[in-house]
Amino acid sequence: MRYQDIDWDTMWLESRAHKSWKKKKSSDWDQRAAGFAERNLDSPFVAQFMAHLQTEPDWTVLDVGCGPGTLAIPLAGQVRQVTALDYSAAMLGELDKRAKIAGLQNITTVQASWTDDWQALKIPRHEVAIASRSLSVDDLKGALRKLNAWASKAVYVVDRVGAGPFDPDLFAAIGRDFAPGPDYIFTLNILYTLGIQARVDFISLDSRRTYTSREEALQSYRWMVDDLTAVEEERLAAYVDARLNQTVNGSWQLARQTPPRWALIWWRTDG
Ligand SMILES: C[S@@+](CC[C@H](N)C(=O)[O-])C[C@H]1O[C@@H](n2cnc3c(N)ncnc32)[C@H](O)[C@@H]1O
Structure with missing residues (x-):
């Protein structure tokens, strides 16, 4: 078999069809917003991500699936303006609350989905586009193309390695099989098929x-x-x-x- 014979899109779809967990809806994220904000806003994940990000003070950043502002809030202290997009109203509410406490006035929130028409929503091209732990989409290639088109300087994507946030031992303990679904290696290869040779770093969190x-x-x-x-x-x-x-x-x-x-x-x- 040759590398070019591998159909990464179909493999991604098949791996996704057999994963052990269901795609979450915006109402699921609404319910989780307060707890997620509590646990993630000062998580060591933030410092590790920020250490890799290269931005300039007059740049703008589009944060897709921004959640409660895990990255949008620290980023707003470093760049001119941040557009924080998420389809969960409660997540954006958490973000607004925290931006207010921090006295940040350069974050624009947009309640929208990956699949909405960003042009119709008048979301401009930013220097940097980010999608952190938010690539839960049905069309991965389309989402990556979209991020690429909305960034004039760089794109940063955070994707799962293996089980990602799931704890495989829990599934064993309750007597269920665990199939994590496609992880970052599919994303990397799909990017390659798009002519994008991306770099990869890893963020490891405490057990x-x-x-x-x-x-x-x-x-x-x-x-x-x-x-x-x-x-x-x-x-x-x-x-x-x-x-x-x-x-x-x-x-x-x-x-x-x-x-x-x-x-x-x-x-x-x-x-
Ligand atoms: C795990 S949280 C990640 C939040 C933040 N980016 C981070 O890294 O902490 C995933 C976020 O993506 C959002 N999300 C998931 N699917 C989405 C979609 N199709 N369109 C817009 N937002 C989406 C959820 O509402 C949630 O806030």
Whole structure:
């Protein structure tokens, strides 16, 4: 077989069709917004991402699937203007709240989806386009083309490595098979087929995660599994409880065996 005979799009679709988790809707993200903001806004992920990003103070950045502003908020302190796009109203609400507290006035929020007509929404081309942990789309090639077209200097994409945020041991504990679906290697190869030779760096997170309560930890683990049965719910709680410890300051720490790992894929669009 030759490399050019590999149909990455079809392989991506097939791998996606067999993944263990369902694509989330905007209402799912609405429900998760407050907890996600709590856990992610000062996560070590932010510092690792920002360390790789190259921007100039007079640049503008488009952040697609911005969530509660995990990156849009620190970025707004570094560049002229940030457009933060997300289809979840609650995520944008979290972002607005935090931008206000930080006194940031250079973030424009847009409630829209990957598949909306960004031209009709009058979203201009920015110097940099970002999609961090938000590439949950049905047409990956189309989304990558879109990001490329909306950035005059560079694009930064954060994609899953293997299981990404999912904990494979949880699936084993509740008695389900786990198929993570396509990860960054498909994205990288699809970019190659588009004539884009991207660079890759990796962001590795700690195996311990902090929660404000046991319930928050349980909620975060329930998010990984669709249509939990009563028996699975019991097993999930037992799995979480066995790994959860309360710290001296009252928060809860959960240690998992497979820490989340992310690929930071980036390329310049100005040649
Ligand atoms: C895991 S969060 C990532 C947030 C942030 N970029 C980060 O790295 O922390 C995924 C975000 O993508 C958004 N999202 C998912 N699918 C989307 C779509 N089709 N259009 C717009 N936003 C989407 C969700 O609402 C959510 O806020």
